[in-house]
Amino acid sequence: MTSARTFDSIVIIFNPNSTGDAPRLAERLCGKLKDVLSYPVDIRLQPTSHAGHAVELARDAVRGTGDVLVVSVSGDGGYNEVVNGVMQAGNPGAVCAVLAAGNANDHRRIIGTRPLEEAIAEGSVRTIDLLRVHAGQGPDSPAEYAHSYVGVGLTPVMAMDLEKGGKGALREKISVIRTFLKIKPFEIRHTDGKRRRLYSLVLANIPEMAKYVTLSDADDKLADGKFEVIIFPHVAKWRVLWATLRAATQGLGEQPSVSSYSFTTLKPLSYQIDGEVKSVDANIAVRVECAPAALSTLG
The missing domain is CATH 3.40.50.10330 (Probable inorganic polyphosphate/atp-NAD kinase; domain 1)
Structure with missing residues (x-):
């Protein structure tokens, strides 16, 4: 609108x-x-x-x-x-x-x-969705909002390595390689009680991130009341690298979209929210939900 x-x-x-x-x-x-x-x-x-x-x-x-x-x-x-x-x-x-x-x-x-x-x-103002993030805050604490994505696993580790490695194409490539050498899976528990071991979990309001990675085919869906869920499961590292290379070249294709995604941490986790790395303790219920048409914007 x-x-x-x-x-x-x-x-x-x-x-x-x-x-x-x-x-x-x-x-x-x-x-x-x-x-x-x-x-x-x-x-x-x-x-x-x-x-x-x-x-x-x-x-x-x-x-x-x-x-x-x-x-x-x-x-x-x-x-x-x-x-x-x-x-x-x-x-x-x-x-x-x-x-x-x-x-x-x-x-x-x-x-x-x-x-x-x-x-x-x-004055061409329009409204877009946001991601509303609840990570164990008390009932009186304000939720965090993300304009683009929330990532757990690969994305926050890569972000920290890029920060340590410095800016520039060569340094960024070296940082990405270093990330894959040390990446470890993490485990979460879904609301149905099942545990999942993952290398990466990204909840995305936009179809691209990190300047070159195409996460999904979700063009023009910034105001549809949903966000995309992109998962890299715990598999051989070469398969994770292959999926990342595919995202950087041809894209990952269509991904499932939801209005809410919840899980419980089993160990302390780092997560990335719009490029900023934060952390959450073990045994914390995390819920990310779409906030439809929450932000008025232009440009």
Whole structure:
């Protein structure tokens, strides 16, 4: 669903220490918006100062009422913080957008349809689904949201290795090889009581990740109330490598889609949510569910 919108204020959040030249991109966007917007609007540049700060800044920017646009100049992880801050505030007039900066922004690459300043000027807002993640939080704790995917097993290990290995094509390839040499399976228990040993579990709201891996054929399904489940079971490592190579070349093809997926951890696990690596203790019930049309966005 799309609608034409104007905004009372626009807040551009960026990391001043970004390796992707976020400060320059944020300032350039600010200048372009002042040129193309035909109505008066308060535009603010808001740098972050520490990890997690974007959650606070986004929440404060949209708290209360009013038509507010929050733009994250970042990679997937920075945008995840902004999305979570906006969702915590609960302002129905809030809109999120992302301008790609940093090492990777799968979300912008997949859903982007036009230059961001043009979309803002046109006010072409649409709604998309989010993934809502419950990982043993108390009843009063807010859920986490993912705009793109949640991954357990191979994906978080690879993400940590890429971070240690540094950026660049050669270093990333070396990191991927190192990941396959040390990858170990993990075990979870499904709601039917059955245990499963897996190498990787990805719950995806977008069809691609990690800049080159095609997870599914789920194009144009960001607002269908479901997400895709991609599983690499515990099999010979060469078969996992083969599946990964297939994902990087021709894609994995059609995958099952669901509106909710639940399991219980049997040991502590690392998981990745939109590029950010987190962890969960043993014996924790984890539930990932689709939040239909939860995020208003443009671009």
